Amino acid sequence: MHSDSVKEQGGEAMGSVETPLLIHSASEEEEKNVGFFRRFGGExxxxxxxxxxxxxxxxxxxxxxxxxxxxxxxxxxxxxxxxxxxxxxxxxxxxxxxxxxxxxxxxxxxxxxxxxxxxxxxxxxxxxxxxxxxxxxxxxxxxxxxxxxxxxxxxxxxxxxxxxxxxxxxxxxxxxxxxxxxxxxxxxxxxxxxxxxxxxxxxxxxxxxxxxxxxxxxxxxxxxxxxxxxxxxxxxxxxxxxxxxxxxxxxxxxxxxxxxxxDLWGFVKLSLASAVMLCLEFWYLMILVVITGRLANPLIPVDAISICMNINGWDAMIALGFNAAISVRVSNELGAGHARTAKFSVLVVSITSVSIGVVCMAIVLATRDYFPYLFTTSVDVATETTKLALLLGITVLLNSLQPVLSGVAVGAGWQSLVAYINIGCYYIIGLPAGIILGFTFDFGAMGIWSGMIGGICLQTIILVVVTKFTNWRKEANEAESRVKRWGGGVSHPD
Structure with a gap:
C-alpha cells in the first residue's frame, strides 16, 4: 500500500511536471507558426x-x-x-x-x-x-x-x-x-x-x-x-x-x-551578361513560331501556336511584375546586408507566384474548348489550339516560377551564371529535343513545344537548386563589395 501510494504520488508529481512542459512546447510551436505567418504576410x-x-x-x-x-x-x-x-x-x-x-x-x-x-x-x-x-x-x-x-x-x-x-x-x-x-x-x-x-x-x-x-x-x-x-x-x-x-x-x-x-567597362560587362541572360529567355519561345513554320503544312499549327503565345504573353506580364518585385527586394536587402530577409523574400514570392500559376493553368485547361474561338473562326485552328492547351497550361505554370528565379538572379548579380545555364538548357538541350520530336519523330507542333518545355523544366530545376543552396551571407558581402567599388561603403547589421 505504501509503495502504491508513493507511485501514485510520484505519478501525480510527474504529471504535474509534464503538463506544463507540454503546454509550453505547444505554445512555443504555435507562436512560431504565428510568427511565420505574420512575417509571410508582411513580406x-x-x-x-x-x-x-x-x-x-x-x-x-x-x-x-x-x-x-x-x-x-x-x-x-x-x-x-x-x-x-x-x-x-x-x-x-x-x-x-x-x-x-x-x-x-x-x-x-x-x-x-x-x-x-x-x-x-x-x-x-x-x-x-x-x-x-x-x-x-x-x-x-x-x-x-x-x-x-x-x-x-x-x-x-x-x-x-x-x-x-x-x-x-x-x-x-x-x-x-x-x-x-x-x-x-x-x-x-x-x-x-x-x-x-x-x-x-x-x-x-x-x-x-x-x-x-x-x-x-x-x-x-x-x-x-x-x-x-x-x-x-x-x-x-x-x-x-x-x-x-x-x-x-x-x-x-x-x-x-x-x-x-x-568605369564604363565594368558596366558594359554586367550589361552584356544581363542582355545575354534575358535575351536567351525572351527569344526562346519566339523561336517556337519560326520553327513551326518549317513544318510540311504549317498554316494551322502556326496559327494555333500564335494564339497560345498570345495568351502566354499576357500571362507573362504577371510573371514580369513578380520578376521586377523580387529583383528589387533581393537587391535592396542584400545591399542593406539583410541576408536572412533576402532569403525569406525568395520563399514568399516563389509560393505566391506558383499559386497564381496553378490558378492560371487551371483556367487554361478548363476553357481549352472555348478560348480559341476568341481569336479565330476556323474550326481546324481552334481544334489544334485545344490540343496544344495542355502544353500551354504547363508553360503557364513553369513561367510562374522561372521568371521569379531569374529576378532573384538579377537582384543578386548572377547574370553570367544564369546566361550559361540558359544556353545549356534552352539551346543545347531544349531546342534540339523539340526539333527531333517535331520533325524526326513527326509529332509536329506538339513535339517541338514539348522538347522546348523540357528545356524550361531543366533550367527551372537548376535555378531552384542554385537558389536553395545559396549562401546569402556571402551574397550580402559581395553586394557590399560591389557598392564600395562603384560608389561608397556600407556596414551590415544582419
Whole structure:
C-alpha cells in the first residue's frame, strides 16, 4: 500500500511536471507558426506593393503594340502583317537586347539603394543611358536592312518589304527603349513603381484615342501607326523624366555628371551578361513560331501556336511584375546586408507566384474548348489550339516560377551564371529535343513545344537548386563589395 501510494504520488508529481512542459512546447510551436505567418504576410504586402503596379505597367506597355496591331488589322491584311512582324521580330529583338542590358541597373541601383548610397543611382542611370544609346546605334542597321533579314527567316517578299518600311519608321522607338529601361530600373530600385503605372496608364488611353483618329479617321495607315506608337513610347520617357527632374527623386537625381563616363567597362560587362541572360529567355519561345513554320503544312499549327503565345504573353506580364518585385527586394536587402530577409523574400514570392500559376493553368485547361474561338473562326485552328492547351497550361505554370528565379538572379548579380545555364538548357538541350520530336519523330507542333518545355523544366530545376543552396551571407558581402567599388561603403547589421 505504501509503495502504491508513493507511485501514485510520484505519478501525480510527474504529471504535474509534464503538463506544463507540454503546454509550453505547444505554445512555443504555435507562436512560431504565428510568427511565420505574420512575417509571410508582411513580406507579401511588400512584394505586392511592388508587383501590382509593375504588372499593371507591363500590361499597359505591352498593350501599346497590341493596340497598334489591332488598328492596323482594320486597315488591311498587309498592314496587319507588317506591324505584326515588325513588332514580334525586329522590335522584339531590340526590346530583348535593351531590356536585358538595362537590367544590369536592377542589380546596381537596387543594392546601392539598400546600402543607402542614394546619390549613386542617378550616376548609374546615366552610365546605362550611355551604353544603351550606343547599343541602339549599333542596332540601327538591323532596322534598315530588315527586309532581307525577314526573307532569310521565311517571310514573303511582300510582307518583308512592308515590315521593313515600317521598321525604318519605328527607329525612334528603338531610342525610346534605350532611355526608358534605365529610367524604369532607376525608379523600381527606389520602389517608385506607382509613378511608372500612372504614366503608362495615361499614355495608353491617349494611344488608343490617337490611334483611332490617325490610323482610321485620317486614313494615314502604316505612317499613322508609326507616328502614334513612336509618340506614345516617347511620352512614357518624357513623363518619367519630368517626375525625376522635378522631384529630384528624393536625392537620387542630382543632375548630369561626368561620372556617367567613368568605369564604363565594368558596366558594359554586367550589361552584356544581363542582355545575354534575358535575351536567351525572351527569344526562346519566339523561336517556337519560326520553327513551326518549317513544318510540311504549317498554316494551322502556326496559327494555333500564335494564339497560345498570345495568351502566354499576357500571362507573362504577371510573371514580369513578380520578376521586377523580387529583383528589387533581393537587391535592396542584400545591399542593406539583410541576408536572412533576402532569403525569406525568395520563399514568399516563389509560393505566391506558383499559386497564381496553378490558378492560371487551371483556367487554361478548363476553357481549352472555348478560348480559341476568341481569336479565330476556323474550326481546324481552334481544334489544334485545344490540343496544344495542355502544353500551354504547363508553360503557364513553369513561367510562374522561372521568371521569379531569374529576378532573384538579377537582384543578386548572377547574370553570367544564369546566361550559361540558359544556353545549356534552352539551346543545347531544349531546342534540339523539340526539333527531333517535331520533325524526326513527326509529332509536329506538339513535339517541338514539348522538347522546348523540357528545356524550361531543366533550367527551372537548376535555378531552384542554385537558389536553395545559396549562401546569402556571402551574397550580402559581395553586394557590399560591389557598392564600395562603384560608389561608397556600407556596414551590415544582419
Amino acid at each position: 507579401s504586402r511588400k512584394l505586392w506593393k511592388l508587383a501590382g503596379p509593375a504588372i499593371f505597367t507591363a500590361i499597359c506597355q505591352y498593350s501599346l503594340g497590341a493596340l497598334t496591331q489591332t488598328f492596323a488589322g482594320l486597315v488591311g491584311e498587309v498592314e496587319l502583317a507588317a506591324v505584326s512582324v515588325e513588332n514580334s521580330v525586329i522590335a522584339g529583338l531590340a526590346f530583348g537586347v535593351m531590356l536585358g542590358m538595362g537590367s544590369a541597373l536592377e542589380t546596381l541601383c537596387g543594392q546601392a539603394f539598400g546600402a543607402g548610397e542614394i546619390r549613386m543611382l542617378g550616376v548609374y542611370m546615366q552610365r546605362s543611358w550611355v551604353i544603351l544609346l550606343t547599343t541602339a546605334c549599333i542596332l540601327v542597321p538591323v532596322y534598315v536592312f530588315s527586309p532581307p533579314i525577314l526573307e532569310v527567316i521565311g517571310e514573303t517578299t511582300q510582307i518583308s518589304e512592308a515590315a521593313g518600311q515600317f521598321a525604318i519608321w519605328m527607329l525612334p522607338q528603338l531610342f525610346a527603349y534605350a532611355m526608358n529601361f534605365p529610367i524604369q530600373k532607376f525608379l523600381q530600385a527606389q520602389r517608385k513603381v506607382m509613378v511608372m503605372a500612372w504614366v503608362s496608364a495615361v499614355v495608353l488611353v491617349l494611344h488608343a484615342l490617337f490611334s483611332w483618329l490617325v490610323i482610321l479617321k485620317l486614313d494615314w495607315g502604316l505612317v499613322g501607326a508609326a507616328i502614334t506608337l513612336n509618340t506614345s513610347w516617347w511620352l512614357i520617357v518624357i513623363g518619367q523624366l519630368l517626375y525625376i527632374f522635378i522631384t529630384k527623386s528624393d536625392g537620387a537625381w542630382s543632375g548630369f555628371s561626368w561620372l556617367a563616363f567613368a
